[in-house]
Amino acid sequence: MLHSQTPAHEKRRAFRERLATGEILRFPGAFNPLSARLIERKGFEGVYISGAVLSADLGLPDIGLTTLTEVAGRGQQIARVTELPAIIDADTGFGEPMNVARTIQTLEDAGLAGAHIEDQINPKRCGHLDGKAVVDESTAIKRIRAAVEARRDEHFLVMARTDIAAVDGLDAAKDRAKALVDAGADAIFPEAMRSLEEFAAIREAVDVPILANMTEFGKSELFSVEQLAGVGVNIVIWPVSLLRMAMGSADRALDTLIDEGHLTGRLDEMQHRADLYDLLDYEEYNRFDSGVFNFTVTKERA
Ligand SMILES: C[C@](O)(C(=O)O)[C@H](CC(=O)O)C(=O)O
Numbered sequence: 554m555l556h557s558q559t560p561a562h563e564k565r566r567a568f569r570e571r572l573a574t575g576e577i578l579r580f581p582g583a584f585n586p587l588s589a590r591l592i593e594r595k596g597f598e599g600v601y602i603s604g605a606v607l608s609a610d611l612g613l614p615d616i617g618l619t620t621l622t623e624v625a626g627r628g629q630q631i632a633r634v635t636e637l638p639a640i641i642d643a644d645t646g647f648g649e650p651m652n653v654a655r656t657i658q659t660l661e662d663a664g665l666a667g668a669h670i671e672d673q674i675n676p677k678r679c680g681h682l683d684g685k686a687v688v689d690e691s692t693a694i695k696r697i698r699a700a701v702e703a704r705r706d707e708h709f710l711v712m713a714r715t716d717i718a719a720v721d722g723l724d725a726a727k728d729r730a731k732a733l734v735d736a737g738a739d740a741i742f743p744e745a746m747r748s749l750e751e752f753a754a755i756r757e758a759v760d761v762p763i764l765a766n767m768t769e770f771g772k773s774e775l776f777s778v779e780q781l782a783g784v785g786v787n788i789v790i791w792p793v794s795l796l797r798m799a800m801g802s803a804d805r806a807l808d809t810l811i812d813e814g815h816l817t818g819r820l821d822e823m824q825h826r827a828d829l830y831d832l833l834d835y836e837e838y839n840r841f842d843s844g845v846f847n848f849t850v851t852k853e854r855a
């Protein structure tokens with residue numbers, strides 16, 4: 554009730570242990586705390602918190618407008634309602650290496666299990682759009698070094714994302730990935746891979762876990778969990794998918810309201826009130842409330 558019963562350090566330790574088994578871990582993107590509960594209920598291994606979703610949620614494009622305070626705040630709201638590990642998108646780390654250090658500590662305090670820091674220049678762009686630019690290797694590795702040095706929980710996962718493939722090609726991405734691992738990255742997020750072969754090439758270049766970003770309408774073909782596991786991917790995210798589904802559904806519902814003046818014909822597409830209450834653990838709150846209401850202090854003290 555109210556929040557996760559598992560302390561953040563324990564979520565991180567368990568996540569690291571699971572990652573070490575080599576099985577592929579599925580992290581759908583939660584667009585709010587409630588959807589994180591649904592992800593957990595369905596049996597996924599983790600929750601992803603997307604920068605693109607966070608900015609879209611605020612009615613903003615994903616071009617580096619959100620602040621650390623907003624990102625950490627949303628991250629905390631989501632991480633605290635689930636027992637699952639949550640990985641958050643920390644964009645470029647919100648500034649210089651010292652800012653990256655503060656970012657990591659703030660995200661640790663917010664209860665996240667890990668974060669990715671990317672090598673785009675500021676202000677960043679969506680990784681699947683054209684016109685991106687990346688920083689040089691020295692700047693990229695300083696960001697990661699700062700993140701690793703700043704963390705206080707050794708199990709907090711520092712993931713390095715590189716956007717260089719779309720700018721300078723796959724060989725550059727392999728070199729960049731190796732350099733980021735040498736700088737201390739615990740995992741690599743190679744952005745905008747176009748094929749399974751490209752994932753396999755990154756897999757071969759580094760010996761840390763790698764992540765596949767299965768965002769729709771971008772540069773990557775959409776592969777199944779099984780296909781990605783087959784080329785050695787360790788974590789897969791669908792960062793914006795649930796938001797896209799929910800917004801698609803909201804769009805159609807509003808059209809129906811305009812056309813028909815009611816939503817009666819669409820009730821079976823809605824989450825039922827009973828399912829919502831179940832997901833919220835409503836019963837638990839009633840029990841707690843009546844427990845407190847009926848609580849009395851016995852007068853006979855020794
Ligand atoms: C993963 C990502 O960084 C995100 O913010 O979710 C985005 C997703 C997207 O815009 O589709 C990305 O840059 O790939």
Ligand SMILES: [Mg+2]
Pocket residue numbers: 603604605615642644
């Ligand atoms: Mg992002």
